Amino acid sequence: MTRSLAAWLAGIAGAAALVLLPLALNRYGIYILSLWAVMTIAAIGLNLTLGYAGQISLAQGAFVGIGAYAVAILTTSGFPFVVGLAAALAVSFAVGWLLGYPALRVQHHYLAFVTLAFSTLAYLVFRNEEWLTKGIYGIVGVPRPSVLGIATAKPLPFYYLCLGALAVVSFAVWWLVRSPWGRAFVALRENPVRALSLGVDTRRYTLMAFAIGSALGGVAGAFYAPLVEFVDPTPFTLALSLNLLMMVIVGGAGFFLGPFLGALIAVLLPEWLRFMEGWYLIAYAVFVMVLLVISPTGILGILDRHLTARRTRAASQARAAAKPVLNSEAA
Amino acid sequence: MNDIVLEVRDIVGGYGPMTILNGTSFDVAKGAITTIIGPNGAGKSTAFKAIFGLLKVRSGSIRFLGRDVTNAPPRRLLEAGICYVPQGRNIFPELSVRHNIELGAVAAGRSITDMPRRIEAALDRFPVLRRKANQQASTLSGGEQKQLEIVRGLLLDPKLVLIDEPSIGLSPMMVQETFGILKDLRARGVSILMVEQNARSALEISDYGIVLELGQTRIVDKADRILHDPRIGQLFLGGGLAA
Ligand SMILES: Nc1ncnc2c1ncn2[C@@H]1O[C@H](COP(=O)(O)OP(=O)(O)OP(=O)(O)O)[C@@H](O)[C@H]1O
Ligand SMILES: [Mg+2]
Numbered sequence: 001m002t003r004s005l006a007a008w009l010a011g012i013a014g015a016a017a018l019v020l021l022p023l024a025l026n027r028y029g030i031y032i033l034s035l036w037a038v039m040t041i042a043a044i045g046l047n048l049t050l051g052y053a054g055q056i057s058l059a060q061g062a063f064v065g066i067g068a069y070a071v072a073i074l075t076t077s078g079f080p081f082v083v084g085l086a087a088a089l090a091v092s093f094a095v096g097w098l099l100g101y102p103a104l105r106v107q108h109h110y111l112a113f114v115t116l117a118f119s120t121l122a123y124l125v126f127r128n129e130e131w132l133t134k135g136i137y138g139i140v141g142v143p144r145p146s147v148l149g150i151a152t153a154k155p156l157p158f159y160y161l162c163l164g165a166l167a168v169v170s171f172a173v174w175w176l177v178r179s180p181w182g183r184a185f186v187a188l189r190e191n192p193v194r195a196l197s198l199g200v201d202t203r204r205y206t207l208m209a210f211a212i213g214s215a216l217g218g219v220a221g222a223f224y225a226p227l228v229e230f231v232d233p234t235p236f237t238l239a240l241s242l243n244l245l246m247m248v249i250v251g252g253a254g255f256f257l258g259p260f261l262g263a264l265i266a267v268l269l270p271e272w273l274r275f276m277e278g279w280y281l282i283a284y285a286v287f288v289m290v291l292l293v294i295s296p297t298g299i300l301g302i303l304d305r306h307l308t309a310r311r312t313r314a315a316s317q318a319r320a321a322a323k324p325v326l327n328s329e330a331a
Numbered sequence: 332m333n334d335i336v337l338e339v340r341d342i343v344g345g346y347g348p349m350t351i352l353n354g355t356s357f358d359v360a361k362g363a364i365t366t367i368i369g370p371n372g373a374g375k376s377t378a379f380k381a382i383f384g385l386l387k388v389r390s391g392s393i394r395f396l397g398r399d400v401t402n403a404p405p406r407r408l409l410e411a412g413i414c415y416v417p418q419g420r421n422i423f424p425e426l427s428v429r430h431n432i433e434l435g436a437v438a439a440g441r442s443i444t445d446m447p448r449r450i451e452a453a454l455d456r457f458p459v460l461r462r463k464a465n466q467q468a469s470t471l472s473g474g475e476q477k478q479l480e481i482v483r484g485l486l487l488d489p490k491l492v493l494i495d496e497p498s499i500g501l502s503p504m505m506v507q508e509t510f511g512i513l514k515d516l517r518a519r520g521v522s523i524l525m526v527e528q529n530a531r532s533a534l535e536i537s538d539y540g541i542v543l544e545l546g547q548t549r550i551v552d553k554a555d556r557i558l559h560d561p562r563i564g565q566l567f568l569g570g571g572l573a574a
Contacts, residue, residue: 183430184437190423197385197415198483199406199438308467315466 015167022159030155031227036267037162038223041169043247043259045216050245051253052177053209054189055103059115061240062122063092063214065233067221069126072139072231081145081226088222089215096214100207119238126233138232142225152226162223169216174256176212185209186254217244250288252300261299334361336491336522337382342391344381345546351377353546354391359491364513364523366533366554368563369543375526376418378543379493383415384408395491409438412490416497418526422476424469428460431468435483443487453482474505481512491522498529510536534558 022030046060070091071084102114126133133139144152145161152158176182184205187195192202225231243266251262269287273280295301337359345351351374359365367375380386382393384405393401395411405415422431432453436446443449454461459475460482471479477497484492494513498506506529513523514536527533534540540557542550550557557563 180433180437180439183433186426186430187423187434187437190425194421194423195434197383197405197417197421198434199409201404201406311466 018163019160022156027155030159032267032271034155034159034162034227036263037159037166038220038227039244039247039267040260040263041166041223042217042220043244043251043263044169044173045213045220046244047213047248047251047253047255047259048173048176048185048216049209049213050248051255051258052182052189053185053206053213055100055206055209056108056112057099057115057210057213058112058238058241058245059099059119059122060213060217060244061236061238061242062119063096063217064221064224064240064244065122065126065236066092066095067218068225068231068236069133069139069221070218071222071225072142073132075143075145075226076139076141081143084225085219085222088218092218092221093211093215096217097207097211099214100210103206103210104203116238116241119241123233123237126236133233136232138230140230142229142231144226144229158227162227165219165223169219173216177256181205181208189254246288250291250298252298252304255298255300255304258298258300335359336361336396337524338392338394339378339382340392340394342378342381342388342393344386344388344391345377346386350389351546352381352388355543355546355548356391357541357548357551359522359524360539361522362517362520363538364517364525364536364554365539365541366530366537367524367526367541367543368528368530368533368557369549373543374546375543376495377546379415379417379495379524379526383413383493406438409487409489410440412487414484414487414489414492416480416484416492416494418495418499420473420476421480422468422471424467426468427465428468428471428479429454429464431479432460432483432486435486439487446486449486453486457482473500474502477501477505477509481509485516489521491524492516493524495526496528497525498527498532506532531558 018033022033025033042060042064045063046057049055049057049060067088070088071081074084074087075081099115099118103111106114127135129135144158146152147161150157152161177185184195184200187198187200188202188205188209195205196202224235228235247262247266248259249262250265251258251260269284270280273283276283291299295305297304335358339358340356341354342352342356343350343354355374355378357365357367367378369375377386381388384400384403384407388402391401392399395408395413398411400408400411403411408415423434426434429450432450436443436450439446454464457478459471460479463471463475468476468479477500481494481497484494492513497509497513501509510532513525517523525533525537534554534557537554540550540552540554541548542557542563550560550563552560
């Protein structure tokens with residue numbers, strides 16, 4: 001009871017900070033915070049596919065690209081933002097579903113290769129299909145939408161829009177992982193054969209894990225496009241997919257808050273380490289390696305182990321104090 | 332046996348090209364405990380997998396409550412009211428005890444709306460599981476793990492329980508406790524099909540017995556008659572069953 005109360009209080013404090021913090025930041029600070037919100041959405045999606053359902057994907061960055069292009073193309077042709085958002089969601093859901101089919105046959109690093117190939121393919125489409133994507137010149141002037149009559153062209157309102165999207169996604173996923181669906185995803189990750197005998201349709205759930213995870217990548221892209229107001233192929237290379245993978249793993253794959261933390265580190269660390277110039281990537285790499293040696297389950301894995309150890313100590317004390325049924329005189 | 336829940340007719344099937352079940356046939360009576368015995372490798376577990384849709388049957392038919400369910404997927408069978416507790420350990424060791432129990436509800440149809448209440452009730456019936464609900468399931472003892480599996484299987488209120496060698500690795504007291512759960516279920520009208528190597532104790536609580544050998548049904552009879560049939564002890568159970 002007290003633990004969940006503490007969790008609630010921490011959640012409310014975190015949400016309040018996210019609402020109030022940008023009031024004290026300049027334009028650039030607000031941009032970074034908006035980028036964090038967008039990347040967190042994409043990482044939450046990948047966490048669902050990888051952390052909960054156990055399917056590795058090196059294509060999440062490509063789905064961010066698909067979402068970004070969907071919104072850029074549609075809104076610059078005069079469609080409203082919501083149409084672009086719906087298209088981003090639908091297209092990345094459908095393509096993610098299709099990308100799930102190889103996962104029914106191959107696992108682990110083979111699946112990583114399949115998704116890597118898809119990531120490269122998507123990049124080539126972004127770059128070469130000029131009739132649709134304008135190729136390397138990119139699509140300029142992606143407008144920021146008006147929501148309920150409020151223009152979000154300025155950084156602050158647009159940040160709140162991103163934050164709102166993150167909140168909606170978080171609640172949806174929070175509900176999902178607690179539903180029988182989410183429970184089944186985890187069962188699938190742990191042991192597909194056992195999951196099958198409990199009635200988990202392993203085929204459908206695997207495809208679903210890819211489709212939902214990818215759809216959230218698309219949603220992130222849908223907000224990324226108006227955030228940077230310009231879409232070209234360069235942000236959506238394999239590097240973004242790897243970066244998102246890193247966010248999930250550093251934060252803690254399979255933990256609900258993992259992507260929030262991982263994205264925070266991945267987005268903010270380059271800013272903090274700016275004084276190191278070119279060396280910051282090396283510092284980041286060393287940090288990640290050391291972290292994964294200490295805790296393969298990421299930062300939240302450390303916390304989790306600590307809590308488990310405390311509970312185990314309490315349980316073993318209780319066992320030592322318990323009254324035996326057979327007393328020693330009887331022996 | 333005029334009240335039959337499950338009708339298995341001449342099923343043939345196996346692993347890849349290997350045929351294990353060679354025309355197995357038997358019936359399971361409603362509200363009764365039926366126990367399958369037979370030597371190791373007879374195909375008892377394979378028969379369960381075939382019934383539960385985990386293994387394709389090449390010919391023959393399986394009917395549940397009069398409806399054809401041959402090669403139906405597990406999910407449909409669960410919805411129809413069959414649950415399957417496989418041989419060996421089948422929990423998810425890394426997940427919490429509570430999460431393991433909740434997985435029994437994955438196949439719950441929309442008609443079941445009181446799942447949280449059912450889970451609480453299940454935990455109330457097994458205080459050990461309640462006490463350890465938030466622990467990793469791997470920290471349960473073997474017997475507690477088996478209880479967890481049974482509790483998980485019962486969450487959907489099955490009409491037929493398939494349970495494969497529940498007594499393996501349990502202390503005599505725990506075996507009796509597990510059999511006690513099965514007897515309670517029978518008293519509530521649930522039909523049970525069990526495989527057991529612990530043939531004597533199993534047949535003692537059973538209504539019917541089936542002897543399976545080389546993937547074929549050899550004997551089907553009332554449990555007490557099988558228990559006292561001298562051939563059976565000699566043939567499969569190292570003698571002395573009826574002693
Ligand atoms: N997954 C599998 N792949 C191939 N052959 C298998 C497989 N599982 C079982 N078999 C074979 O099928 C035959 C029957 O096995 P099954 O598990 O049904 O026996 P059983 O009657 O349950 O025996 P036990 O009492 O030892 O549990 C055995 O010869 C076994 O080698
Ligand atoms: Mg067996």
